[in-house]
Amino acid sequence: MTEFRDLVGGDLDPDELERLERVDRILRTVPAPPAEVPGSLNRAVQRIGTERRIWTLRRVAAVAALAATLAALFFSVGRWTGGSAVDYRTSVPLKATADAPRASGQIRIAESDRSTGNQELQLRVTGLPRLSGGDYYVLWLAKNGTYAGTCGTFNVGSGTTTVEMTVSYRLADYDAWVISRHEENAPWLLSARIASG
């Protein structure tokens, strides 16, 4: 590599020369940066903010579809009669995390409908703070500790809130039920492990 004096020439005052030589010594010890950033990486990073918006829209669409399904179920199974037509077979207690120490909850799960693969749930929660400004909670399934699928969204009032949902996932494929606020990376508030097998 070219000597420092040859790089910058000799007509510099001693202080400036010493300052530049310090940088020269550093540069001689540092590995080269990549020549350029690949276009594929530029394109992938450009999508980061956009993907989030798309993801949110996708989630809104999923929630809307779920709401439509719930509405259809509500009217088709005759809930207005006051009796529950759903035969819940399993009950899973939800444990509160440190972020919602006063919360508690339970998910009751019906058997999967063999003809469609749909499975009905009843969620009961108490002690979650009431949200405002269009905010809402999400019940979702986790796999290896991360988001894997939305079961439904809800809000709470005072006392116990009960909501019914339908999912079409194979629950054995997931690790845990989780309730959090709808924001990405919001802390878990209630959760329960899904027994394997």
Next chain:
Amino acid sequence: MATAETDGRLIERVGRGDRDAFEQLYRRFARPVLAMAVRQLGDNGRAEDATQETFAAIWRSARSYRSERGTGSAWLFAVARHAIIDRARQKREHVAEIPEEVSDWAGPAERAEESWLAWRVHSALEQLPERERAVVELAYWSGLSQTEIASYLDVPLGTVKTRTRTGLARLAGLLDEVQE
């Protein structure tokens, strides 16, 4: 000449969902992150993935940045470090030592210092005007002589020396800033 916005200020803007600030940060730090990822992972494809994950993490967690706790560059270094280690763990492969904290070296002191020094230099290079950056990079990492650089860039030898000198002076200022 317009003063470049500080890294910390850009991160704060990203925390408020500012895409323009995010793109500026990307332009400033894409090569330093990629360089660190390549060094630690030893594979270009995985290094690209880790770089992408780093910027996704910056977008997600910029709100958590607090300027009183340290410089923006140090915060970005920590985010990159975590993303690279996560990428290495996904394959359960050994990852070369990256310092835990900028000021609290976890590994051998030399190695930690090298990593942080390379980060600072690569970040500072991104802030040089393109023509100075090109000359400095060719001078230190291409193996070309000054005459060859002049020929390669098709500029007089004196211009190469002037740009090298100006680039080094600017780098000296930028590296001092990071140290402060």
